Amino acid sequence: MYIAEVEASTLGAVVAPEPLLPNFGVGNMRMYQQDMSMLLLHNAKERTLQESLALSTAAGLKLEKVWDLAEACVLEFSAA
Numbered sequence: 001m002y003i004a005e006v007e008a009s010t011l012g013a014v015v016a017p018e019p020l021l022p023n024f025g026v027g028n029m030r031m032y033q034q035d036m037s038m039l040l041l042h043n044a045k046e047r048t049l050q051e052s053l054a055l056s057t058a059a060g061l062k063l064e065k066v067w068d069l070a071e072a073c074v075l076e077f078s079a080a
Contacts, residue, residue, distance in 0.1 A: 031071050 016024045038044040047055070052075055053063060061077040 034072060 015022050035046050038046070049066075056063060056075075056077050057080075060080050062080040063075060064078050065076040067074040067076065
């Protein structure tokens with residue numbers, strides 16, 4: 001039995017069947033929606049920090065700061 005199932009049975013909660021996340025993915029809905037919006041509206045994709053740094057270096061930019069916004073982040077760049 002998985003930990004989530006044990007906790008759910010103890011607390012009387014319902015666990016989503018596989019392949020769904022135990023919380024039905026509710027906590028991440030905005031993040032998934034943001035990914036789809038970026039793809040459909042801007043023909044963009046989610047990038048790792050390493051991919052972002054490679055792209056910014058090629059564009060002549062230097063990473064200044066990473067702003068943590070809980071469900072997303074903002075990378076602040078300046079001219080190198």
